[in-house]
Amino acid sequence: MKIGVIGGGQLGRMLALAGTPLGMNFAFLDPAPDACAAALGEHLRADYSDPDHLRQLADEVDLVTFEFESVPAETVAFLSQFVPVYPSAESLRIARDRWFEKSLFKDLGIPTPAFANVLDQADLDHAVIEIGLPAVLKTRTLGYDGKGQKVLRKPEDVVGAFAELGSVPCLLEGFVPFSGEVSLVAVRGRDGETRFYPLVHNTHVNGILELSVASSDHPLQALAEDYVGRVLEQLNYVGVLAFEFFEVDGGLKANEIAPRVHNSGHWTIEGAECSQFENHLRAVAGLPLGSTAKVGESAMLNFIGSVPAVDKVVAVADCHLHHYGKAFKAGRKVGHATLRSKDRATLEARIKDVEALIKG
Amino acid sequence: MKIGVIGGGQLGRMLALAGTPLGMNFAFLDPAPDACAAALGEHLRADYSDPDHLRQLADEVDLVTFEFESVPAETVAFLSQFVPVYPSAESLRIARDRWFEKSLFKDLGIPTPAFANVLDQADLDHAVIEIGLPAVLKTRTLGYDGKGQKVLRKPEDVVGAFAELGSVPCLLEGFVPFSGEVSLVAVRGRDGETRFYPLVHNTHVNGILELSVASSDHPLQALAEDYVGRVLEQLNYVGVLAFEFFEVDGGLKANEIAPRVHNSGHWTIEGAECSQFENHLRAVAGLPLGSTAKVGESAMLNFIGSVPAVDKVVAVADCHLHHYGKAFKAGRKVGHATLRSKDRATLEARIKDVEALIKG
Numbered sequence: 104m105k106i107g108v109i110g111g112g113q114l115g116r117m118l119a120l121a122g123t124p125l126g127m128n129f130a131f132l133d134p135a136p137d138a139c140a141a142a143l144g145e146h147l148r149a150d151y152s153d154p155d156h157l158r159q160l161a162d163e164v165d166l167v168t169f170e171f172e173s174v175p176a177e178t179v180a181f182l183s184q185f186v187p188v189y190p191s192a193e194s195l196r197i198a199r200d201r202w203f204e205k206s207l208f209k210d211l212g213i214p215t216p217a218f219a220n221v222l223d224q225a226d227l228d229h230a231v232i233e234i235g236l237p238a239v240l241k242t243r244t245l246g247y248d249g250k251g252q253k254v255l256r257k258p259e260d261v262v263g264a265f266a267e268l269g270s271v272p273c274l275l276e277g278f279v280p281f282s283g284e285v286s287l288v289a290v291r292g293r294d295g296e297t298r299f300y301p302l303v304h305n306t307h308v309n310g311i312l313e314l315s316v317a318s319s320d321h322p323l324q325a326l327a328e329d330y331v332g333r334v335l336e337q338l339n340y341v342g343v344l345a346f347e348f349f350e351v352d353g354g355l356k357a358n359e360i361a362p363r364v365h366n367s368g369h370w371t372i373e374g375a376e377c378s379q380f381e382n383h384l385r386a387v388a389g390l391p392l393g394s395t396a397k398v399g400e401s402a403m404l405n406f407i408g409s410v411p412a413v414d415k416v417v418a419v420a421d422c423h424l425h426h427y428g429k430a431f432k433a434g435r436k437v438g439h440a441t442l443r444s445k446d447r448a449t450l451e452a453r454i455k456d457v458e459a460l461i462k463g
Numbered sequence: 464m465k466i467g468v469i470g471g472g473q474l475g476r477m478l479a480l481a482g483t484p485l486g487m488n489f490a491f492l493d494p495a496p497d498a499c500a501a502a503l504g505e506h507l508r509a510d511y512s513d514p515d516h517l518r519q520l521a522d523e524v525d526l527v528t529f530e531f532e533s534v535p536a537e538t539v540a541f542l543s544q545f546v547p548v549y550p551s552a553e554s555l556r557i558a559r560d561r562w563f564e565k566s567l568f569k570d571l572g573i574p575t576p577a578f579a580n581v582l583d584q585a586d587l588d589h590a591v592i593e594i595g596l597p598a599v600l601k602t603r604t605l606g607y608d609g610k611g612q613k614v615l616r617k618p619e620d621v622v623g624a625f626a627e628l629g630s631v632p633c634l635l636e637g638f639v640p641f642s643g644e645v646s647l648v649a650v651r652g653r654d655g656e657t658r659f660y661p662l663v664h665n666t667h668v669n670g671i672l673e674l675s676v677a678s679s680d681h682p683l684q685a686l687a688e689d690y691v692g693r694v695l696e697q698l699n700y701v702g703v704l705a706f707e708f709f710e711v712d713g714g715l716k717a718n719e720i721a722p723r724v725h726n727s728g729h730w731t732i733e734g735a736e737c738s739q740f741e742n743h744l745r746a747v748a749g750l751p752l753g754s755t756a757k758v759g760e761s762a763m764l765n766f767i768g769s770v771p772a773v774d775k776v777v778a779v780a781d782c783h784l785h786h787y788g789k790a791f792k793a794g795r796k797v798g799h800a801t802l803r804s805k806d807r808a809t810l811e812a813r814i815k816d817v818e819a820l821i822k823g
Contacts, residue, residue, distance in 0.1 A: 120484065123503065126773060142483065398758065428483070443736075
């Protein structure tokens with residue numbers, strides 16, 4: 104089976120590493136000459152809206168999937184004429200737009216921070232009165248790793264904020280006094296079978312994920328599964344979906360979903376029976392899903408900007424390096440380490456070991 | 464770091480799957496147009512003794528390693544002029560010739576079946592008198608998966624046997640009434656650090672490995688490590704080496720070594736903290752070695768001739784499919800499954816599940 108992937112970054116790379124042992128081949132559509140997934144499959148180097156290359160991709164592969172959600176809607180629509188596309192165009196349409204996304208959560212009874220659609224500065228001024236400050240103004244689409252966001256703390260911050268974010272459709276979200284950020288990675292097969300990984304506790308720094316720790320018997324696991332299950336069913340979703348929540352007052356408020364394999368699920372490569380990458384491929388290929396059970400106690404640390412010396416990283420006990428083969432650049436995710444330890448105390452010590460390497 | 468691999472079959476493929484997350488790139492020299500490792504790296508499609516392509520390989524990579532031991536000695540010598548080659552030419556010279564290999568074992572005090580060098584029919588006749596029947600006549604080089612062997616049971620079998628195996632240098636080995644076949648996979652770094660995986664119990668059918676089961680606290684582990692350690696040190700070996708033994712009367716008799724990653728170590732991908740493939744790459748690259756400790760209870764079943772339906776294989780609990788992407792052909796290793804279970808009883812049940820699929 105040949106899988107077409109829109110995007111050829113590290114998520115595509117890890118999909119190929121998981122799918123090759125299943126007998127799958129890969130083609131990546133990515134305009135970047137140095138797309139790091141290209142080492143593991145065919146590289147169609149073209150723009151995401153180039154009809155000739157999209158047609159070529161559709162002709163070559165058995166199905167198409169994505170490694171990022173901001174694929175143009177027209178791309179998905181075009182491909183869908185010729186080849187199955189998972190997750191569906193509708194799932195992508197919702198997930199890539201914060202307004203559609205939050206509105207879906209609301210419709211499904213999933214608690215969210217207060218939010219309002221902001222199409223101009225007047226909308227923003229009105230929304231601030233309604234929601235109050237502090238609040239966060241976010242572009243509805245194309246935001247990632249904290250980009251496309253502005254925190255509004257004082258009335259002066261509101262002035263001109265809409266223009267500052269590019270005068271594009273935005274969402275204003277009320278500030279949530281959260282005690283933690285957690286994500287649930289789920290997978291749903293073509294037949295509707297659904298499985299959930301354990302809740303992961305995430306630490307972000309400057310909007311970029313730094314550390315994910317997989318939980319054991321998290322008291323909010325069942326509630327999170329309930330919320331995520333509602334979304335999966337409503338979208339008739341196929342593939343892996345990650346759902347980020349704020350922990351607030353012992354409950355959960357929905358932040359956002361990613362309709363793809365997700366950074367907070369990278370620990371599953373070593374830390375779960377079947378990784379998010381293999382389970383995504385199993386789901387889109389119509390294969391039975393794999394076990395989402397944990398193996399040991401796991402955490403993931405991102406390498407941002409650069410990967411510490413490889414000999415130092417692999418010398419850390421319980422440590423598994425994932426180097427993305429990308430050029431180092433400040434703020435760029437260029438690798439990660441998974442730690443899989445026999446108990447929580449050992450895991451905590453190992454996290455400190457890797458953190459020390461990152462700090463240099 | 465770019466690694467050159469002589470051979471582009473499934474061992475090369477699994478080396479690349481293990482090395483890519485370490486940030487390594489791969490080039491495979493293999494004359495076969497459909498070399499299955501080619502999906503994961505550059506494919507230099509040329510004969511193993513083609514000097515232009517060997518030179519190109521040497522120029523492109525940081526070091527060269529092998530996925531099979533019958534590489535021509537001249538190839539290794541040629542490459543060694545330009546680029547580090549691990550394991551060394553001397554290790555390959557010994558390991559690929561049964562006479563050199565058995566003589567080394569004898570020199571190091573490692574018990575072996577009775578053996579004699581056979582360079583013509585007269586040698587054979589003489590050796591049969593000395594060793595007795597039954598015995599096995601094996602070509603000194605190029606044998607694998609039971610090929611290049613003839614069992615001699617009766618005096619009539621001896622007549623013309625040397626010519627039957629092609630009138631090439633052979634070894635006669637006394638038949639050993641073994642109770643089991645075990646292998647020890649070991650890894651030795653450039654700095655001499657050595658680690659051993661748990662002993663594996665192997666079941667062969669018609670000379671082809673069918674099932675490997677990793678042991679726990681095997682009573683012969685320490686003895687096997689002693690024997691293998693002697694060979695590693697004597698050869699100043701770098702990389703993974705597999706050592707096959709017969710279990711005889713509660714002790715071990717040396718059968719053969721393979722100077723490479725080995726089929727009986729495939730279970731380590733899921734069943735050990737660091738796989739034989741990653742550890743081989745760490746060793747040849749001069750990186751610290753990874754843990755050889757087990758994760759759960761593991762076994763490996765080869766798929767010979769064909770891979771059962773993928774949906775059926777991945778539906779088996781605890782099962783991890785490794786499809787080599789090779790054309791199906793009788794007697795050919797085209798994939799394997801690793802089972803990693805929480806206890807031995809579960810593992811035994813899962814082995815039966817996969818065996819049922821293989822039998823169709």
